Amino acid sequence: MEARKTLNFGMIGHKFMGKAHSHALRDVNMFFDTGVDVRMHTLCGIGDDLEQTARAYGWENCETDWRKVVNDPQIDVISICSPGVTHMEVAVAAAKAGKHVICEKPLAMSAEEAKQMCDAVTAGGVKHMINFCYRRVPAVTLAKQLLDSGKIGRVTQFRATYQQDWVDEDCPFVWRFDKAIAGAGSMADKGSHVIDLARYLVGEIAETAAMSDIFIPTHKDPVTGEAKLVTTDDAAMFLTRFTNGVMGVFQTSRVSPGYKNALRFEVTGTCGTIRFDLERLNELELYCMEEDKTAMGFKTIVVTEPVHPYIKSWWPLGHVLGWEHAFVHQYYELIKAITSGTYCAPDFYDGLQNMRVIDAVERAADTKTWVTV
Ligand SMILES: NC(=O)c1ccc[n+]([C@@H]2O[C@H](COP(=O)([O-])OP(=O)(O)OC[C@H]3O[C@@H](n4cnc5c(N)ncnc54)[C@H](O)[C@@H]3O)[C@@H](O)[C@H]2O)c1
Structure with a gap:
């Protein structure tokens, strides 16, 4: 029997949206059959509470430098849950590293930035989603x-x-x-x-x-x-x-x-x-x-x-x-x-x-x- 695949996630942002997205990752396979195992690999954020937060949310690792998360060869998907000013840089780097990306709204600081993000995910051939959750x-x-x-x-x-x-x-x-x-x-x-x-x-x-x-x-x-x-x-x-x-x-x-x-x-x-x-x-x-x-x-x-x-x-x-x-x-x-x-x-x-x-x-x-x- 073929082994079940694992999708490794990295998440940038550990506060409001970081918590909501982490909760979703923990619940998704309990209620929906995605066909893969979800591994909460690394949570990234800035603050003294990062390590404790990562543990509470169910993450295996934590990291303060988003570049290390985005370039970690073990990680398949990046969730961007940080303020708008960070979205473009993180998403473009993630797409270049071949990671699928889900990004919080609004997508960017301007339409010009958003266009660069579209170009990057298209060139990288990765899946991309914006979290218009409603x-x-x-x-x-x-x-x-x-x-x-x-x-x-x-x-x-x-x-x-x-x-x-x-x-x-x-x-x-x-x-x-x-x-x-x-x-x-x-x-x-x-x-x-x-x-x-x-x-x-x-x-x-x-x-x-x-x-x-x-x-x-x-x-x-x-x-x-x-x-x-x-x-x-x-x-x-x-x-x-x-x-x-x-x-x-x-x-x-x-x-x-x-x-x-x-x-x-x-x-x-x-x-x-x-x-x-x-x-x-x-x-x-x-x-x-x-x-x-x-x-x-x-x-x-x-x-x-x-x-x-x-x-x-x-x-x-x-x-x-x-x-x-x-x-x-x-x-x-x-x-x-x-x-x-x-x-x-x-x-x-x-x-x-x-x-x-x-x-x-x-x-x-x-x-x-x-x-x-
Ligand atoms: N979909 C929704 O309903 C919804 C609701 C609220 C916020 N948002 C969006 O989510 C994003 C985050 O909002 P929030 O309310 O979670 O903000 P927040 O202030 O609660 O959390 C921001 C997080 O980003 C981290 N961060 C900031 N700069 C960073 C950097 N350079 N490197 C690593 N981590 C960094 C902070 O440490 C923190 O963990 C925003 O784009 C916001 O518009 C969406």
Whole structure:
């Protein structure tokens, strides 16, 4: 009998996303049959807690220099879970070393950088994925299936909001406030997710008009206590026209009191509407004009049935899923693509197109004009 293959992973970043990705790697083979063993080879990060964190997450080794991880001949796949400013350098080096890559969003600091990353993974002939994890929330995948089946007719309008409230006057300065490290603010951090969902569900965005603002211009450096200037937006709003004619409207914010992780979208068609709210992620709302007029209204589909995407691999019906499960689904899709040689989405080209939209939104806000993507 042929020995089962092992995929060795290296991960750059050991904090928020490092934990979410590590959890996914630990769970993926317990619930999905990837056909290979997953080995959590080396975790890379900066900080005194690295060794203890690596042990807690289940990694065999830890390392502070990402170059050593990327060039380790034993490692097959690199997961990039570090801030945006590091993505291009790590991904290009990984692709040159022949490693498959999964990278956090937004893909890069600009569309130019994202293009270099696409060129590198294409030249390296490696699999590449961007972690737009919300495509893999079962209710969102179901929304895509319903749209593709024509359930709400021809799509005419798309609306998405992604609001959080982690920023206030007392919040210490973090890298997300620094354009040189983060790229952009809520427009890219939150915006990249909703732009991806728009592209996934509706189509390509052709043009945009936008505005953005910084409401709290400084935050205290947690070490020196000095006030540091914020160079990324706290909130952005933008209108879009899709290439297929659909009208779109978006709002992103990290200063929306009461909204914790409120990613919401509505897709409206000629004979129905689909609504989703990440804070109620096991549900999808559907209004369908084809239904019996006496009982017409929005209905809530509880997306926990074995017929729903990914569900039969989890728990008996009705046993709800959480935010982290989407990451497990992403890794399942990535590993399947690596082992079977098939296409895996969303890939770096999705990340590039996403960056082109973000760049256009930023230019539109700066110039107060409509900008073509
Ligand atoms: N998909 C999602 O839902 C989601 C959610 C949050 C963040 N993100 C994205 O994930 C990425 C990381 O965000 P985070 O919230 O985990 O940040 P974080 O600050 O919690 O962690 C950053 C990690 O990167 C490491 N790091 C930074 N520079 C490094 C370097 N030069 N070499 C090695 N390690 C380095 C740090 O040590 C730390 O472990 C960002 O691109 C962010 O936009 C995605």
